[in-house]
Amino acid sequence: MTFNPNLILPEIYQFLVIALLFIQSIGTAKMRVKVGPWLPMAAALGVVVAVVSVGAQGLVFWDSYRVDHLSQFFKAAIAIGFFITVLNASRQPTLDKEKTVDYFLFLALSAWGLMLLSSGVELITMYLALELSSYSLYALIAVRAKSKDAAEAGIKYILFGAVATALALYGLSYILAGMHTTYLSELVKADWSFAASPMAVTGMALFLAGMFYKLALFPFHFWCPDVYEGASNETAAFVATLPKLGAIVVLIRLATMFKPGYDITTMLAVLGALSMTFGNLAALVQTDVKRILGYSSVAHAGYIMIGLVSGTSEGLAAASFYALAYVAMNLTCFWVVSRVAVDGRNLKLKDLDGLHKRAPALAFALAVGAFALVGLPPMAGFMGKLFLFSAGWNHGYNWLIIIAGLNTAISIYYYLGLVRHAYTKDAEDDVPLPDTSPFSLVGAGLLSVLVLALGLMPSGVFDLALSAGGSLLP
């Protein structure tokens, strides 16, 4: 096997960061608390490394690991997401000082697992990468000082995660039994209709369940709002965004096998429809901001299905673009949540009252994030939805797009609720002031600019997404 380390530069770099964190975590007590000065810079450099490696292509590790446009696109997205979450989590009020290094170590490990996942083109490799990213999160969720909810959320995540993992592994065995291979390149040539290979299709459905769990797609979503609510705001920001990228990249790779009209594709479409409808309806009645964002992520998982079932490279590209847009707009909202909850508490809607007076920049960022999640132009969410709808129309699932349109209408109410509380209500006097330090405002500003830029100038990023999607389909 000839091996070119340049191909996996982002992974190597991330591994170095992990190694440094590991060394620091086994160091003296004094050494352990100081992550702040170097980690954000290292994460920023990670973004550069990932962006530089966008053009890399090749197959490594006995063809089980594929470096292509798709994987590199997602690695760059994961690196950006990791950088933002590191910044976001660098001021975490509910984290014990001595656990800081371990916290970031797990965060980095999970991101590394997701990077590996985006290049996996063999089911066992994918499975291992998925587990690597999940195990780190199991530990992270529970890390919230003096919170029983966090422990409960951690247990919930582990238990449901274990079941989902078991299902995926079980499914993997069925696929292996039915198709006699675990390589996607072989699997893609097979006939994936139920009539031709019932065992493999059943296995694939089970394997997909594992990914749906990560993506919080209905009916594998029930952990999501509870876990967001239980985890600290900063951890929730990570859990709500990056693992979704991992799940989506796997689904995109698998989606190349599913042509419109296959039973399994129709199943994906139906799950997508149910997911968006259920997520949006459930979010309508929530008052906890993180629960709202939790249910909204269930809905967004449904929207992404449109791209996956379209069976075109535009559809896959649209799904990739939407995933990136989703990460950007969700992180914007979580950034505001983390900065408003200076004491690390969970925010209720009424805690946002009068935010425009107390911190205009944060209120603006929240408005940008929320309107982007609705899909209002000129924000990223609009372009994402437009691409998804355009790619999906006329490929047998027009009804899914109409349902998505109607769901957008439903979702307006609760997203607008966030803006309404921030802009039209006045705060009570005893509410703690949000973090209005330059760090907080600059972060909010940059994230808003990112969300707006993805909406106004999507061409460049979509080109990347298209070459990523195009590399998979003829």
Added chain:
Amino acid sequence: MQEVAYPVLTSLVFFPLLAAFGLFFFRGDSAVRIYTLIVSVIELMLSFPLFTNFKLGSAEFQFVERIQWVKQWDIEYYLGTDGISFLMVILTIAVLPLCVLCSWSYIQTRVKEFHFCLLFMTAACVGVFTSLDLVLFYVFWEAMLIPMYLLIAVWGGPEKKYASLKFFLYTLAGSALLLVAIVAFRVVGGTFAIPELMEKTFSFGFQFWAFLALALAFAIKVPMFPFHTWLPAAHVQAPTAGSVILASVLLKMGTYGFLRFNLPLTPAASEYFAPMMIAFSIASIIYGGAVALGQNDIKKVIAYSSVSHMGFVTLGIFLFNLRGLEGALFQMLNHGIVTGGLFMMIGAIYERSHSRDIYDNLGLGKYMPAYMGFWGLFALSSFGFPGTNSFVGEMLVFIGAFEKSPWIGAMIVPGAMIAAAYMLRISLKLAWGRPSTWKGWKDLNLREWTYLAIPAVFVFYIGLAPGLTFRVMDASLIKLQNDVHTKAQAVNIEDERPLEMAWNSIKNIVK
């Protein structure tokens, strides 16, 4: 006629937007107001090339600007104007300085943000009327919701939160399917460019659903009965400038949508659904008028009268004869002038009496003659008194309706009578009622004279010399009417039964 050397329409869209950000450099409320007024006047001056270079008698899109935006999906930054949108653009730009003037003393809190919203709003509205790309249109269409929502939610009356939420939910829910329709046009028609889509003929099955998706969004915006319930709440709670923009510009977007999209893109379905649209229009005329008759809140009277007036517009559109179309476009312009004027008058009296109830504002004729003079003029125009602008538009719709069918004509006659009844009732009380709460209010000041005199001039100008307006719009409307007719004939409705097709596709999904 010379070509203009710079992109006129882009300057009209982006100048107010950039100027809005300039507001952040100003301190002090007066400075903000003066700055915005200057910006609005410059915006008016920037529109002069439109007047001097617009080719009358041409149905083509003019001042066209076309730049690739998202190349993968053929989304373009594509602007242009024809006889239909030209008048709306001018209306939008002309309303801006009036809004600044009528808010001068009315808005005292968050002045900077208020003017930011006004400028943002103007940019988005001009964008809506000049977009020739479906996606660009949708971007402006939705972008305008945010400032309007804030105008009502932040500077509105006591029930502002309820009203703003209702406004936002209704209009955005309506346009959710608009996006789906836009996507469908792209996939079926192969482009987002409106002029190119106008050249294509779509199957009736497609037109059927596309029409319904488009019509829902536009009917809510108009608003047509029974989708009108957001309007009175929004009008009554909005600040004066908000009501003026809402009445003068926003409502026109719905009817503009019918003219720009439904008729040329789905001509056969438009004819198919015309009886339904006519029925809704007549219902709007009668219902809006009848409810207005029973109101004591002056703003509610004018709000419900808008439902009625806009009913005339949609009726004119779906009559499919030239008189109807001309009347519709005339009424869009007239309603913008007259109802905008009336809302400004209500704002002026509210600043004095702090009430919009008729019975708190009785007998103004004796103490505020200039005010009552203007009121009388706008009121007369509102119900289509001969010599005023609305007479021309309403008359054309009447002629169109009788041309189409005497029954339709007969059914809208009571609408005109009700309009006279509610406007005269309210005017009578305002002018000659016995004042009970008179507190020595002063008559109009110079600022109020200014912002009322401008629409008043247009009431007479269009009423007495409508020729120029006709020349601007006629070529485009004649082309529209011919296109609709020929393209509707080209599609065979009998071969495709949309409901049956829909049922079959549902059966396929379930199976």
